[in-house]
Amino acid sequence: MKAAILEKINEPLTIAEVEIGEPSFGQVLVKILVSGICGSQLQEIGGYKGNGAYVPHLLGHEGAGIVQKIGPGVTKVKEGDKVVMHWRKGDGIESDFPVYTFKGKPMRSGKVTTFSEYSIVSENRVTPVPQDTPNELCALLGCSLSTALGTVNLEADLKLGESLMVVGVGGLGINLIKAGRLVGAYPIIAVDIYENKRELAQQMGAQFFVDASKGKIGEVIEKNLGMKDVDVIVDTTGNPVSLKETIQLLSGTGRFIMVGQPKPGETVELTNANHFFGGSGKTLKATQGGRFTPSIEIPRYVRLYRGGVLNIDGIVSHRVKLDQINEAVDLVRKGQAGRIMIEME
Numbered sequence: 121m122k123a124a125i126l127e128k129i130n131e132p133l134t135i136a137e138v139e140i141g142e143p144s145f146g147q148v149l150v151k152i153l154v155s156g157i158c159g160s161q162l163q164e165i166g167g168y169k170g171n172g173a174y175v176p177h178l179l180g181h182e183g184a185g186i187v188q189k190i191g192p193g194v195t196k197v198k199e200g201d202k203v204v205m206h207w208r209k210g211d212g213i214e215s216d217f218p219v220y221t222f223k224g225k226p227m228r229s230g231k232v233t234t235f236s237e238y239s240i241v242s243e244n245r246v247t248p249v250p251q252d253t254p255n256e257l258c259a260l261l262g263c264s265l266s267t268a269l270g271t272v273n274l275e276a277d278l279k280l281g282e283s284l285m286v287v288g289v290g291g292l293g294i295n296l297i298k299a300g301r302l303v304g305a306y307p308i309i310a311v312d313i314y315e316n317k318r319e320l321a322q323q324m325g326a327q328f329f330v331d332a333s334k335g336k337i338g339e340v341i342e343k344n345l346g347m348k349d350v351d352v353i354v355d356t357t358g359n360p361v362s363l364k365e366t367i368q369l370l371s372g373t374g375r376f377i378m379v380g381q382p383k384p385g386e387t388v389e390l391t392n393a394n395h396f397f398g399g400s401g402k403t404l405k406a407t408q409g410g411r412f413t414p415s416i417e418i419p420r421y422v423r424l425y426r427g428g429v430l431n432i433d434g435i436v437s438h439r440v441k442l443d444q445i446n447e448a449v450d451l452v453r454k455g456q457a458g459r460i461m462i463e464m465e
């Protein structure tokens with residue numbers, strides 16, 4: 121089968137044939153329909169996740185697929201089931217790492233990977249959904265959309281009418297804006313350094329856009345919205361310069377959630393740190409996937425979609441084939457994409 125392999129850190133992915141075996145105990149063989157590209161894979165390509173020691177390996181952690189075969193012990197899904205492939209652990213067996221063969225040698229890989237035509241996945245990394253669930257919704261529920269909804273709803277516990285600032289209008293940022301709309305955040309302020317993200321942010325539901333390349337974010341929102349601070353700020357950039365500026369904008373009861381990760385060794389500065397004691401207990405938190413629990417939240421979000429409450433219109437900005445994955449990764453790296461979907465067929 122064809123796969124995109126991370127062979128060398130900081131180099132384009134290799135598109136090549138990989139041999140896939142049979143699913144062993146607790147594993148599921150899945151034919152992949154579509155996969156999203158997540159910022160996390162950029163970090164892996166850059167070797168920021170301590171993964172340099174494990175190359176070559178496969179990548180990708182949000183996908184839609186069809187179960188082809190189940191290994192011993194698997195009871196959660198059966199052949200023919202449509203599944204969301206996710207990196208957070210759900211119900212079911214936590215299997216051993218799948219092993220593929222690449223260039224005649226064994227290649228161990230993560231418990232879920234999606235940048236290939238087929239994948240062997242741990243039972244607890246798939247969640248079955250109704251057959252007519254759109255492929256792109258399934259992929260988005262594997263990471264970005266579920267992370268966004270979890271971040272706003274579970275992690276920040278955003279209340280009706282609280283203000284929300286989303287820093288970075290990329291593949292995750294646009295999902296966060298949608299999530300903010302769903303839970304009644306107001307106003308939703310989107311921040312990016314590219315003016316061409318203004319329209320996208322507003323289409324997703326942001327009421328205000330700040331071009332952070334043109335001035336101080338705090339001054340812009342005070343001048344235009346009369347706001348001195350924000351209740352919930354979610355940073356998707358992990359950029360220390362941006363973090364230093366936005367952390368200061370947190371309200372007295374505010375929650376600051378870091379979703380984007382700074383590079384290893386980077387320092388994030390807390391200017392005038394005593395302002396953290398000025399309110400009733402401000403929160404600065406790094407989230408792990410918005411703390412979403414796949415077995416509980418994925419079926420709930422699918423019902424929301426089917427009921428017409430949740431829509432994913434406009435989230436996917438590009439659709440590419442597996443052969444074009446390196447160009448797509450570049451677009452994500454340059455901050456010039458919403459969510460990109462790789463279509464395997």
Ligand SMILES: [Zn+2]
Pocket residue numbers: 158159160181182263264
């Ligand atoms: Zn992700």
